[in-house]
Amino acid sequence: MITVCRVEDLPPGEAVRVTEDVPAPVAVFNADGELYAVDDTCTHQDASLADGWLEGCLIECPLHASAFDLRTGLPTCLPAKAALRTHRVTVEDGEIRLHVSVGEPA
Amino acid sequence: MRSVAVVGASLAGLSTVRALRAEGFDGSLTVIGAERHEPYDRPPLSKGFLKGDVDADALALGSPEEYQDLDVRWLLGRTAVRLDPRATALTLDDGRQVQTDAVVIATGATPRTIAGTDGLRGIHTLRTLDDAHALRADLVSGRPHLVVIGAGFIGAEVASTARALGLEVTIVEATAVPLERALGREMGRICSGLHADHGVRLLCGIGVRGFTGTDRVEGVLLDDGRLLPADVVVVGVGVTPATGWLAGSGVEVADGVVCDSGCATNVPRVVAVGDVANCPNQFTGRRSRIEHWTHATEQPKTAVRTLLSGTSAAPPPVPPYFWSDQYHARIQLAGHVSPGDEPRVVEGDVDSRSFVAVYRRDGHEVAVLAVNQPKMFNRLRRTLLPFPSAVRIPS
Ligand SMILES: Cc1cc2nc3c(=O)[nH]c(=O)nc-3n(C[C@H](O)[C@H](O)[C@H](O)COP(=O)(O)OP(=O)(O)OC[C@H]3O[C@@H](n4cnc5c(N)ncnc54)[C@H](O)[C@@H]3O)c2cc1C
Ligand code: FES
Numbered sequence: 001m002i003t004v005c006r007v008e009d010l011p012p013g014e015a016v017r018v019t020e021d022v023p024a025p026v027a028v029f030n031a032d033g034e035l036y037a038v039d040d041t042c043t044h045q046d047a048s049l050a051d052g053w054l055e056g057c058l059i060e061c062p063l064h065a066s067a068f069d070l071r072t073g074l075p076t077c078l079p080a081k082a083a084l085r086t087h088r089v090t091v092e093d094g095e096i097r098l099h100v101s102v103g104e105p106a
Numbered sequence: 107m108r109s110v111a112v113v114g115a116s117l118a119g120l121s122t123v124r125a126l127r128a129e130g131f132d133g134s135l136t137v138i139g140a141e142r143h144e145p146y147d148r149p150p151l152s153k154g155f156l157k158g159d160v161d162a163d164a165l166a167l168g169s170p171e172e173y174q175d176l177d178v179r180w181l182l183g184r185t186a187v188r189l190d191p192r193a194t195a196l197t198l199d200d201g202r203q204v205q206t207d208a209v210v211i212a213t214g215a216t217p218r219t220i221a222g223t224d225g226l227r228g229i230h231t232l233r234t235l236d237d238a239h240a241l242r243a244d245l246v247s248g249r250p251h252l253v254v255i256g257a258g259f260i261g262a263e264v265a266s267t268a269r270a271l272g273l274e275v276t277i278v279e280a281t282a283v284p285l286e287r288a289l290g291r292e293m294g295r296i297c298s299g300l301h302a303d304h305g306v307r308l309l310c311g312i313g314v315r316g317f318t319g320t321d322r323v324e325g326v327l328l329d330d331g332r333l334l335p336a337d338v339v340v341v342g343v344g345v346t347p348a349t350g351w352l353a354g355s356g357v358e359v360a361d362g363v364v365c366d367s368g369c370a371t372n373v374p375r376v377v378a379v380g381d382v383a384n385c386p387n388q389f390t391g392r393r394s395r396i397e398h399w400t401h402a403t404e405q406p407k408t409a410v411r412t413l414l415s416g417t418s419a420a421p422p423p424v425p426p427y428f429w430s431d432q433y434h435a436r437i438q439l440a441g442h443v444s445p446g447d448e449p450r451v452v453e454g455d456v457d458s459r460s461f462v463a464v465y466r467r468d469g470h471e472v473a474v475l476a477v478n479q480p481k482m483f484n485r486l487r488r489t490l491l492p493f494p495s496a497v498r499i500p501s
Contacts (some may be wrong), residue, residue, distance in 0.1 A: 053484050
């Protein structure tokens, strides 16, 4: 379990990239108050989704505009075809905690 | 309309087939492609694939399952050589005829070459997977010196990749400022500064007179008499749209296939898409061929609506967009830069090679350029609007 930051440091619409103590970079999003975490690197090519465009619970890749559903990790349009791995996020004592899952994406 | 033939089996051709099925077209679909390969992605050819980080399988644009669903008849390794004037039949290079109710022209473009390269090994252009295989073989064969002719995006990416492979690289560019046409003078100079940062020699404002070597290239002879030693040469001096096969078809051609903004040509039931299509564009303010990846994926949606409805569909008001990866720098441009447009850095700074600049013309924001700033770039590109007619567009 990784402490990401304090809740107030991740306002709605924002993302934070976690690179320490994780097998691969993870992006944590505040989508209108709901927290989600997915692998940060787009499954299409090489772009960081934390830099993407967040709309509702869809994150659009900043390079070729594939969108992913943060709830499932599934791409909703091409060119990405593979799902992102999703991770569990909780809030404890006002801090965002990331529980990194291992293994295959959903 | 029961059958559609798509000529060109690359990004724009495949995107058209996808769009046709997505719009519910259930007639027969034939795709004719001059290359032997199933559709693959070109951008990595000058980047990860050339470097050796990505293999040919990873370039595939579709999958066997998808192709099964799309239910397309693929005629690969076959070139269309003629379209009859009523656009009801295509003739292929093996003499075969393909009867059709509608035609999509998606033949892209081929690299321009320069005189004096015939019969010399070691001189390359880069457009296809086969080109990239041949170039990669030459780059990793232990030959130390690469000369790139043309400092455009492809030339710059090849130089950057070759540098990462440890080669000594010189770029020769005819104009005084590389990338000036795409980015304007100031930003062209800044982005081409990446070469010097990484130990690549850039010679500007000088033309190429010819080559030395008998069987294999040994040097590049410049207009001022200088001779650059070269073991491998890449010519990246732009492309010519692939329209030769349309001679006699009645389809109007002038720097590509002349279309209206909905991709319709002057011949009924014939549309054109991707690098080959020359359409009026709300962001360039004139007729343009947009040679970008995203355009080749998006424009077919408009073309398909035109084809299926029989009236020219309106394109979405989305600015042209491209990216280029060089020397760990990701360059992104949205909109269109014309001579005289003034860039202003709004985030970061140019010396750190991490910045966003917004270009203005007559007080209107016309383009956004970013280097290593994807987040801000994507925020700002969404604010670009088509030109109001009051804005002066230099011709
Ligand atoms: C090396 C390289 C790197 C690139 N990098 C970037 C990048 O970083 N960012 C970006 O935005 N864009 C990039 N691009 C541009 C992008 O790849 C093109 O815009 C895109 O490929 C255009 O797709 P298209 O289908 O219109 O044309 P093409 O990809 O050129 O495909 C046309 C196809 O038609 C076939 N054909 C031609 N004539 C005939 C005929 N008569 N009969 C049958 N088949 C025919 C050709 O063989 C070809 O396969 C790059 C291009 C190259 C070459
Ligand atoms: S890298 Fe994300 S869509 Fe291509």
